[in-house]
Amino acid sequence: MKRTEDTPYRINPRRNTPRHILIKLSKIKYKENILKAARGKQQITHKGIPIRLTADLSAETLQARRDWQDIFKVMKGKTYNQNYSTQQGSHSGLMEKLKPLQTSKS
Template identity: 45%
Template sequence: MENNEAEKKREMKAKEHNLQNREISDSLKRNNIRIIGVPEEEEREIGLEGLWEQIIAEKLPNLGKDTDIKIQKAQRTPITFNKNQPSTRHIIVKFTKYSGKERIMKAAREKKSLTYNGRQIRFAADLSTETWQARKEWQDTFSVLNQKNMQPRILSPARLSFKIEGEIKSFPDKQKLKESVTTKPALREILRGTLSGEKR
């Protein structure tokens, strides 16, 4: 029993430590946008900052004139080799202010689809791998709630929020949602299969 208790404490501390690391990593990346899909040869003549200015001038011209939106730096992600998923390295753009990043992201979301030189590109928040994984784990649940018009949202960094019985509920992880579902039969029926891992 003592060994079990010690093991549980170690697991809890490891979980807390991982959560703290994720929060630190995400806070360091708070002002960053990740641009996905721009080939590396595009920046050879004009550099990454010049490429960023070109993309904004073409795709979001109203924001290109905004003197309050300034970037601190732009860089490519480090080289990682994955033979199963060859892709160009992402561009990370760091803004001097969080508000500048948010305005760019809002404008990009409103555009819905962005292309540069005939290629599809995408803007995304620059988050830690752990946060992206946590968000990905909500995918099935989010899809089911969306089909039922329950207005699901992924809140920063990886909380699921949705509307039920006129109230907005928010959950940090699937365990908390599972605990809540036990007291709500209608919600349990809607999410049957998405929380236990079984197929619907």
């Protein structure tokens, strides 16, 4: 895990100044589990101080999501069901395997 701290331009000693801490985890699974726990609990505290966890997405990730939104809108408009097409393919393969078994029984 790598950590970096960004401090604000001016630090006021009379106030608690929020600091952004970026954490890079070795596995995406860890990040997903931490963010899921943060969404479940509305407020997380560290040493009695409330903290806020958010995912920091790169510009490339945000652009990829925007690109996919257009595709999803078209698919939703046509009421395309992806699960149905995958199930059809798997069932037809299964039926091809079962045909020799059905003919040998008769």
